[in-house]
Amino acid sequence: MKLNIALLAGDGIGPEVIDQAVKVSDAIAQKFGHEITWKPALTGAAAIDAVGEPYPDETHEVCKNADAVLFGAIGHPKYDNDPSAPVRPEQGLLKMRKALGLFANVRPTFTFPSLLDKSPLKRERIEGTDLVFLRELTGGIYFGEKGRKDNGDTAYDNCVYTRAEVQRLAKKGFELAMTRSKKLCCVDKANVLETSRLWRETVQAMEKDYPEVEVSYEFVDAVAMRLVQWPNSYDVLITENLFGDILTDEASVISGSMGLMPSASMGAEVSLFEPIHGSYPQATGLNIANPMATVLSAAMMFENFGLMEEGKAMRDAVNKALEAGVVTEDLANGGKVYGTKEVGDWLAANV
């Protein structure tokens, strides 16, 4: 297969971890006979510094014309203190999601047996956890009309959803559930919000098309509780943008493997793959960041092209590295510490 991949390294440790994912992906391509062309483009603080814009038009062109986007991380402390500053890296992120139509953010939370003890939760609570959130990513209160009235003394944010937006996301949820344990949880706040009632009635109406899927409906506050109590009781969860923002982050810390969690943002045309850890500015350039989440994100990318064996080979390599103790300092646990680059080299040699 010929693959054209936009490469958005971004800020902080982004470039370092992206380099390793490229190296491992190239090793896979060689092994399985694919040809990957990487198209680097600017984003985040790096793009603001270079061209004054966190998601420049040229970057959008590159992404639009690619088969997929591999993304590092964005965010830089110099933009952190003033959320109302006119240009911020986050705006680039939101603009990119909207412009590329990345409507479904896929965030798995799973456990690695060797990392279970890193979880803040007790082992018996977390064992066997393997859930996936599908978060709606281009609608809701993030993109509704917002502004001020009364000389700035009143602020408002409008949350809007259409039935078609809910259907599009829910369809992905039902389909994903069909490939897993056929359990789907719709997370909403239908006892208070009209948008949630639209979500719920839309999903309810789709149930008949997927008779094998067992659907449950839970309020967002109840899910925030149960995620901590019994994370392994969930499988596929679908939810709107803001609830998804909060719950996927909550879910990311329960497994103890946050540094290893990949994600995907799916659009109708192009999809984007990125580690969920941030830009971790303090570690920039130190060759200490863990590249495994980015490598696993690249594995999701291969699988999304239908290249299941390729994805599995990458995941197997990560598992082998964990077992062999070829890990960065966050996972070293007093044992030998490898650098970002060295872990990447090892993975590339072992796929």
Added chain:
Amino acid sequence: MKLNIALLAGDGIGPEVIDQAVKVSDAIAQKFGHEITWKPALTGAAAIDAVGEPYPDETHEVCKNADAVLFGAIGHPKYDNDPSAPVRPEQGLLKMRKALGLFANVRPTFTFPSLLDKSPLKRERIEGTDLVFLRELTGGIYFGEKGRKDNGDTAYDNCVYTRAEVQRLAKKGFELAMTRSKKLCCVDKANVLETSRLWRETVQAMEKDYPEVEVSYEFVDAVAMRLVQWPNSYDVLITENLFGDILTDEASVISGSMGLMPSASMGAEVSLFEPIHGSYPQATGLNIANPMATVLSAAMMFENFGLMEEGKAMRDAVNKALEAGVVTEDLANGGKVYGTKEVGDWLAANV
């Protein structure tokens, strides 16, 4: 002191746990020479069944004219399956909050040494946790304009805040922080929402009036993570209505003592005190529900009248009962099991 207390027992186990709190409060009143007049009134499913309305006008009259409201729980399974049903117990709750102007929901999360092992979190993560959320309760997306357009295919919910609403809540937060460790965390999503930017700038402007309080600003998704990772790193947190709904529920399960957590909803005129556990319908009438959270809510009520010793006596009695193993089945851990009523009797005899 002469106290006039509206008594809203509500649904499920509400009446049983309220009975115990009344018994213990009466014992306190006798010991300290106060006179409490209890004014029972209908609410929740119980009120719908009786008069077709979850928060009837007569109940509002009783609450408005009381010195405080002691509340049990509302919610009944027969209203659970259809969130768009025209009359639901939750609507009574929202109507009551608005009508009584209960703008600040106070939700502490603390630990009891003897219960630490009930937490889903590891002991070292949870030890020493003692935090309080102040959740704004009468504004935001709960009460903004909501509805449908496009023949029902588009739904919207508007989130609105005024500077005065933020100031009122934040003032309580600063004041509470002054009585504790002088640390205040403002939880928002100022990188995305205009209402959050209003929250942040309003709190920032108030900092100068409380020079001793150290204020931090954190995004809601980051707080959802840190609450699980290091709950004991927080002290007082202030936040808007919907974020507060999600985060206070998340916080409630981390300590392992959810069945014991009290809460208060403060208004300018009257305040309301209630356990955070729900109506637990399956346990109704079985004399198995844990009354301690309701007793601790009554303790908060006494303290809110400035009756600190009275509150402390109630809290001491609960601690003594826990140590003596005078507990309901949720806490019995294989030991002797006491009934709801028996725990109440013991507490009343030991204040």
